[in-house]
Structures are given as C-alpha cells and as structure tokens.
Amino acid sequence: KQEVTQIPAALSVPEGENLVLNCSFTDSAIYNLQWFRQDPGKGLTSLLLIQSSQREQTSGRLNASLDKSSGRSTLYIAASQPGDSATYLCAVQDQTGANNLFFGTGTRLTVIP
Amino acid sequence: ETGVTQSPTHLIKTRGQQVTLRCSSQSGHNTVSWYQQALGQGPQFIFQYYREEENGRGNFPPRFSGLQFPNYSSELNVNALELDDSALYLCASSSDRASSYEQYFGPGTRLTVT
Numbered sequence: 554k555q556e557v558t559q560i561p562a563a564l565s566v567p568e569g570e571n572l573v574l575n576c577s578f579t580d581s582a583i584y585n586l587q588w589f590r591q592d593p594g595k596g597l598t599s600l601l602l603i604q605s606s607q608r609e610q611t612s613g614r615l616n617a618s619l620d621k622s623s624g625r626s627t628l629y630i631a632a633s634q635p636g637d638s639a640t641y642l643c644a645v646q647d648q649t650g651a652n653n654l655f656f657g658t659g660t661r662l663t664v665i666p
Numbered sequence: 667e668t669g670v671t672q673s674p675t676h677l678i679k680t681r682g683q684q685v686t687l688r689c690s691s692q693s694g695h696n697t698v699s700w701y702q703q704a705l706g707q708g709p710q711f712i713f714q715y716y717r718e719e720e721n722g723r724g725n726f727p728p729r730f731s732g733l734q735f736p737n738y739s740s741e742l743n744v745n746a747l748e749l750d751d752s753a754l755y756l757c758a759s760s761s762d763r764a765s766s767y768e769q770y771f772g773p774g775t776r777l778t779v780t
Contacts, residue, residue, distance in 0.1 A: 557708070584767045596756060596773040597709075642708055651722020652767050653699055654758075656708030 559657035574628040576643030589642040633664045670772035687742045689757030698740040703754040
C-alpha cells in the first residue's frame with residue numbers, strides 16, 4: 554500500500570527566505586505527483602503537478618522536483634512571503650485500482666513578516 | 667468552464683443520523699472521487715464513481731455509500747453517523763480522456779457530528 558510522508562510537519566521562517574519541503578512515497582508505480590496548498594478550514598488549491606515521466610515543474614516562485622526511482626519530491630519556495638503561510642500537501646496518484654490520490658499529512662508553513 | 671462545486675458548505679448532525687453530501691463535477695469530467703480529511707490529517711480516499719458505478723474503494727465501512735448520476739454529479743451518503751465522521755469531505759472530478767489523470771477538487775463540505 555502506498556504511503557506518503559512529509560517532512561517537516563511544521564516550519565517557521567522569516568519573510569524572504571528560500572525554503573524546501575520534502576515528500577517521500579513508498580511505491581514508485583505512480584502516474585503523477587501533485588503539490589497542494591490548503592488554508593485553514595478551506596479546500597485544496599493545486600500548485601503543481603509533475604507527470605511520472607517529468608523531473609520538475611515550475612510556477613512563479615515555486616519549483617517542484619520528482620525522483621520517482623528514489624520515491625522523493627521536493628517543493629522549493631523562493632523568497633517566501635507571509636501570504637505563503639498555509640499547509641502544503643503532497644499527493645501521489647497510484648497506478649493501481651481507481652488511480653486515487655494518496656496524501657501525506659502536510660507541512661504547516663508559517664512565514665514571519 | 668464551471669469548476670467542481672459541493673453542497674452544503676457546512677453541516678451539523680447528531681450521532682446516529684444520516685447525511686447526504688453533493689458534488690457537481692467539472693464540465694467534461696466523467697469520474698468523481700470522494701475523500702475524507704480529518705483535522706490535522708491528509709485526505710483519505712473513500713471511493714470513486716465512473717460511469718455511475720463504484721470504481722474503487724478505500725478503507726471505509728459500508729455505511730459510507732455513494733451514487734453517480736447520468737450528468738456525472740455525485741452524492742456521498744453516510745448512515746449511522748459517528749463522532750469520528752466529523753471531517754472535511756472533499757470531492758474531486760477527473761476525465762478518463764485526459765492523459766494526466768489529474769483530479770480537480772471542490773471546496774469541500776465541513777461535517778460536524780455531535
């Protein structure tokens with residue numbers, strides 16, 4: 554069964570700092586990996602999706618990488634801003650069964666002004 | 667293009683009651699998946715509906731059931747509510763014609779069981 558782990562569970566950084574969030578998964582048979590943002594009490598906002606054949610994706614200040622063979626992904630946030638404060642969730646889409654998403658428990662990011 | 671919508675936004679029920687949550691899929695999408703997110707946890711897969719049939723199920727008891735309609739909208743029904751059913755319920759739609767299998771999420775329904 555696919556298991557997704559995110560480290561660290563919480564992170565607090567001063568505004569302007571660059572940071573890296575980590576995600577690992579146990580089964581490399583995936584279609585894609587997706588990073589989401591979730592504000593308190595709200596739904597999921599998709600940030601980046603990396604297909605299993607890709608190595609990275611970029612959107613603005615965000616860059617996500619994928620190393621499928623080692624079961625790892627990182628989300629790099631450049632020049633962090635207070636508005637980046639949220640929980641960041643990593644999810645992998647499994648190739649078995651219903652192709653459903655397996656989520657990690659998230660990293661809660663606080664950017665201090 | 668209309669995104670995924672869910673109703674209601676919030677719901678409060680009493681233990682033992684039944685609840686129905688609704689989801690309208692994004693235009694052109696024929697697959698709907700439901701997820702439960704307990705406080706402080708990542709979402710967990712409940713089940714998926716494709717062409718009005720259940721197409722996969724996570725580790726949830728039979729009192730969690732669903733439907734998909736010809737217009738691809740979907741319902742999640744939970745019978746005999748328990749306190750642990752309190753969670754954010756997320757619906758996601760996708761298309762079997764898309765190469766990426768990407769799922770698009772709705773805003774969720776917050777269920778509180780007292």
